[in-house]
Amino acid sequence: MGTLFLSGGGDRKNTEKFDEEFQRQIGQAKPLLYIPIAMDGIIPYADCLQWIRDVFNPLGIHEIVMRTDFHRKSVDDPQQFSAVYIGGGNTFHLLNEMRNSGFDKVLEEYINGNGVVYGGSAGAIILGSNIMTSAHLDENRVGVQDFSGLDVLDGLAVWCHYESGDDETIRSYIIDFDTPVIALPEESGAYFQDGHIKVTGTKSVYLFIGEDKVELQPGAEFNFSGSDEHDAQAILGKQQPFNDAVGHMLSIEGYPAAGNYKNLETMPKALQVGGYLFVGLMAILFVSIVVVGWVLQ
Structure with missing residues (x-):
């Protein structure tokens, strides 16, 4: 299986850290293949080429x-490149x-053969x-019926x-299509x-699984497999610490539970009892103050 770089999009300043990581992974031994076809009819291809040169030449x-043009390309075609960059649009x-x-099949075989793909x-x-x-951003002007x-x-x-x-909108999508979502901001x-x-860049990435939303900060690493039950708590348990200091903190404090952290019922029993007692005492104190004030009037 190859390595896939997933970028949240944006201009070259937004993706700078991510692009640097990509460059470190692929090196410079072979040329980079750039596919800007998603921009067809939006931005001239000559401008697209200048844009990607501006992004990667400094790196x-x-x-x-x-x-x-995807036509007449065989599975051997991408092999002559260090990576395939598929741009946005x-x-x-x-x-x-x-x-x-038929390039979808060519690309799948390339990925399965340890190819490197950057998707922006x-x-x-x-x-x-x-x-x-x-669908909230792009118009289906070509009439695609199969959204796989x-x-x-x-x-x-x-x-x-x-x-x-x-x-x-993401939660509605999950209800409609019953699939987990990785949400990537620009940067x-x-x-x-x-x-x-592995999450990289300057902003957190979010994993939506069912009703749960998990924040994954830059540097976070975790394992996700389609063969596992899609469970946010399981994903949290698989996260790797960013460094030894964070690892020590997590071993002492643990990971937060996924879901609604503000709900008192999700807290440990001792904290629940303490919380109820505190709220009850505060209510009694408030009523007592009101009664005493009324009597003294």
């Missing part, structure tokens, strides 16, 4: 080959072009289980350009290999 990647158009040309926004979404995570992605992320769907105001991303995910 030492100077050989960049742009392809704007309209997700429905991108997936439609990949399917019509739409390019990340098509790697997930379902592309309807883009390449599904090379062990069942995860990818939500890009994430903002906290998206939470209710952050994650890379995925054989069920192991």
